[in-house]
Amino acid sequence: MRHLAALLLLGLSSSCFMSRSTTNEPLQRAKLEQLHPGTSTAKDVVELLGAPNEVIQLGTRSAYRYDFTNLKRAGFTVILFTALNEDLRADRAWLFFDAKEVLTHMGSTYEAAKTEYALPWEETHGK
Amino acid sequence: MASRLVILAALACSGCITGSYTRSQSYEPVAHAQLATLEPGKATLADALASLGAPLFVWEWMGDGAALAWGWGDEAGWGLSLSVPVGDNSATVFAFDTKALDLPGAVLFFDADGLLLEAREGKLSDIRAETIRRRPAPPPEESP
Numbered sequence: 001m002r003h004l005a006a007l008l009l010l011g012l013s014s015s016c017f018m019s020r021s022t023t024n025e026p027l028q029r030a031k032l033e034q035l036h037p038g039t040s041t042a043k044d045v046v047e048l049l050g051a052p053n054e055v056i057q058l059g060t061r062s063a064y065r066y067d068f069t070n071l072k073r074a075g076f077t078v079i080l081f082t083a084l085n086e087d088l089r090a091d092r093a094w095l096f097f098d099a100k101e102v103l104t105h106m107g108s109t110y111e112a113a114k115t116e117y118a119l120p121w122e123e124t125h126g127k
Numbered sequence: 128m129a130s131r132l133v134i135l136a137a138l139a140c141s142g143c144i145t146g147s148y149t150r151s152q153s154y155e156p157v158a159h160a161q162l163a164t165l166e167p168g169k170a171t172l173a174d175a176l177a178s179l180g181a182p183l184f185v186w187e188w189m190g191d192g193a194a195l196a197w198g199w200g201d202e203a204g205w206g207l208s209l210s211v212p213v214g215d216n217s218a219t220v221f222a223f224d225t226k227a228l229d230l231p232g233a234v235l236f237f238d239a240d241g242l243l244l245e246a247r248e249g250k251l252s253d254i255r256a257e258t259i260r261r262r263p264a265p266p267p268e269e270s271p
Contacts, residue, residue, distance in 0.1 A: 059191030082147040092181035107176030120150035
């Protein structure tokens with residue numbers, strides 16, 4: 001009877017949870033591929049991608065940041081103890097312009113889709 | 128004994144005291160071998176972007192130069208927390224940028240022509256604090 005009560009208490013006191021938080025809209029690789037260093041301008045970029053998330057001044061030049069972040073949390077609570085894992089990854093694109101606002105360089109990273117729900121002892125990065 | 132169990136059950140059910148184990152994994156790590164291929168004086172901004180992808184942060188460096196920072200993290204730790212309500216409302220907000228700057232990582236410094244001049248590894252916030260160019264505040268507007 002005691003064991004049954006203990007199991008019942010454990011069952012009632014435990015919970016699992018998962019949550020997902022995103023920031024901004026996902027980057028579209030096809031749109032970024034339409035931009036070409038040396039010919040595309042800041043105006044072209046804004047018309048295609050919309051307003052950047054950040055603009056950085058680099059002397060007479062500038063750089064625009066576009067990003068989409070994906071955070072997944074998973075864990076469980078048993079009575080007084082909680083185990084939690086957070087996995088955060090992002091799609092990012094940085095576009096660099098010269099003083100005449102012509103695109104000179106661009107770099108992009110797409111890793112947001114690899115975000116995983118996992119428990120703290122599971123390896124999700126660098127698999 | 129029974130009273131102790133009651134107190135423990137009350138604390139457990141209310142969630143005021145909790146122990147925890149939390150792991151936080153952030154962004155894909157950049158391999159040290161990838162960084163080593165970017166040689167100061169030879170590698171360019173285009174080489175770095177092609178090899179490492181988009182950085183997390185960019186800031187102005189030495190006038191027309193640029194600092195590009197890649198960061199990643201994998202931290203885990205045990206914790207014990209006590210929750211006590213102290214007001215009608217509370218909110219916990221972590222600014223993404225501030226949190227990401229606390230990560231370790233690598234920073235590459237380029238001149239105005241996009242040539243890599245220096246590479247450093249360490250906590251991004253420390254490197255940024257040492258190297259970012261602070262712009263002076265604009266002069267106050269003259270009153271008529």
